[in-house]
Amino acid sequence: MKVAFTTSDGTHIDTHFGVAKEIDIYEVTKDGFNFVETLIFEGDLEEATHEDKITPKMEAILDCKIVYVKAIGKPVGNKLIKQGITLVRAQEYDKIPDILHVLVQSLNGDAPPLLRKALSEENKELVYAYDEE
Numbered sequence: 001m002k003v004a005f006t007t008s009d010g011t012h013i014d015t016h017f018g019v020a021k022e023i024d025i026y027e028v029t030k031d032g033f034n035f036v037e038t039l040i041f042e043g044d045l046e047e048a049t050h051e052d053k054i055t056p057k058m059e060a061i062l063d064c065k066i067v068y069v070k071a072i073g074k075p076v077g078n079k080l081i082k083q084g085i086t087l088v089r090a091q092e093y094d095k096i097p098d099i100l101h102v103l104v105q106s107l108n109g110d111a112p113p114l115l116r117k118a119l120s121e122e123n124k125e126l127v128y129a130y131d132e133e
Contacts, residue, residue, distance in 0.1 A: 001027070001028055001029075001064075001065040001066070001107075002025055002026070002027055002028075002036065002063055002064040002065060003025070003026050003027075003028050003064060003065065003066045003067070003068070003099075003100070003103060004023050004024070004025050004026075004039075004061045004064040004066070004067040004068070005023065005024045005026075005067075005068045005090075005096050005099075006020040006022075006023055006067075006068070006069045006070060007020075007022055007023070007024050007096065008020075008021070008022065010022075010024060010038070010096070011095055011096055011097070012094075012095060012096070013068045013069065013070055013090035013094055013095075013096065013099075014070055014092075015069075015070050016069070016070055016071045016072065017054075017057065017067075017069045017071070017072040017073070017076060018054060018072070018073060018076065020041065020057070020069075021040065021041050021042075022038050022039065022040055022041070023038070023039040023041075023057065023060070023061065024037075024038050024039075024096065025037050025038070025039065025061075025064065026096075026100060028100060028103045028104060028107065029104075029107065030104065030107045030108050031104075032104055033100040033101075033103070033104060039057075039060050039061075041056065041057060054076055058076070058079065058080065058083075061080075061085070062083055062085070064085060065084075065085065065086065066085070066086045066087075066088060066103075067080065067085055067086070067087050067088070068088045068089075068090045068094070068096075068099060069087060069088070069089060069090065070089070070090060071089065072087060072089070
C-alpha cells in the first residue's frame with residue numbers, strides 16, 4: 001500500500017496539508033518499505049486560492065491508502081475520506097521512519113487498534129483527527 005506524509009525535511013510530519021510544498025510517498029508491504037517519490041508543489045501556497053492549492057494535491061495522492069499530516073482542513077479531509085483515504089494527524093514527536101516500521105509490523109498482524117481499523121477494507125471512514133483550515 002502507498003502511504004503519504006506532509007513534510008518539510010523528509011523526516012518529520014510537520015506541514016499542514018494545504019500549504020505543504022512536499023509530500024513524501026512510500027510503498028509499504030509486509031516485507032518492508034521503499035521510498036517512491038517526493039511530490040513537489042510550487043508557488044506561494046499561503047496565498048493561493050483553496051482550489052488552486054488543494055486540487056493538485058488531492059489528485060496526486062488518490063492512490064495512497066493512508067495520509068499522515070500535521071493538520072488538514074475539515075472539508076478537504078472529508079473529500080479524501082470519501083475517496084477511501086485514511087487520514088492520521090501526526091503528533092509533533094512522530095517521525096516518518098518510525099511510522100513506516102510500525103506500518104510494516106501492522107501489515108504482519110501486529111497492529112495497534114487504530115491501525116488495524118485503518119488497514120481493514122471494511123472501515124473506510126476512519127479519521128484520527130483533523131483541524132479546521
